[in-house]
Amino acid sequence: MKEEIKQKDIAKAYENYAKQFTPxxxxxxxxxxxxxxxxxxCTIAFFLSRVMMKYGINEKDAGTYVTILLVITAQFxxxxxxxxxxxxxxxxxxxxxxxxxxxxxxxxxxxYKKEGLVLGVGSKMFSIAGPVLVCGITSATIVGIIxxxxxxx
Numbered sequence: 145m146k147e148e149i150k151q152k153d154i155a156k157a158y159e160n161y162a163k164q165f166t167p168x169x170x171x172x173x174x175x176x177x178x179x180x181x182x183x184x185x186c187t188i189a190f191f192l193s194r195v196m197m198k199y200g201i202n203e204k205d206a207g208t209y210v211t212i213l214l215v216i217t218a219q220f221x222x223x224x225x226x227x228x229x230x231x232x233x234x235x236x237x238x239x240x241x242x243x244x245x246x247x248x249x250x251x252x253x254x255x256y257k258k259e260g261l262v263l264g265v266g267s268k269m270f271s272i273a274g275p276v277l278v279c280g281i282t283s284a285t286i287v288g289i290i291x292x293x294x295x296x297x
Contacts, residue, residue, distance in 0.1 A: 174235050181237030189214060211242060218243035222250040 189210045196206035221227040227247050231238045238244060 177233065178235045178237035181234035183237075185214070185238070185243065214242050215246040218246035219250045222247045223254065 192213065193203070193206040193210045196209060197203055201209065218227060221230070227238075227243075228251075231244075231247070239247070
């Protein structure tokens with residue numbers, strides 16, 4: 145019993161000690177930065193889609209082209225090492241749009257490229273994005289089956 149109390153005291157003392165060195169996050173400022181950057185990315189994407197539509201591309205195709213452009217841009221900036229610096233500043237504002245997903249696929253691939261194309265890049269590319277893809281595909285399949293069943297009635 146005495147030893148148990150002593151361990152709790154040590155754990156509490158360590159927690160207090162660690163709090164002295166842990167920086168306090170600026171929640172409000174981080175929220176504003178994420179909102180402005182994420183909104184900025186979405187505004188640019190919206191502007192690009194409107195420009196494409198002005199030149200005769202239909203709305204659906206313009207949305208597809210802008211999505212592809214965002215993914216390619218995020219991959220390019222990840223390869224140059226710019227995306228991580230920008231993400232450190234912007235926080236969730238840069239990972240909420242599809243750009244964050246693109247970065248999560250390219251970054252591990254770049255990290256393990258020395259191990260070869262198959263065992264390095266190929267196997268590590270989906271290490272972070274894999275669970276997202278599995279959940280997304282599974283959810284879409286289940287919703288599709290439910291929609292199909294409802295359509296039968």
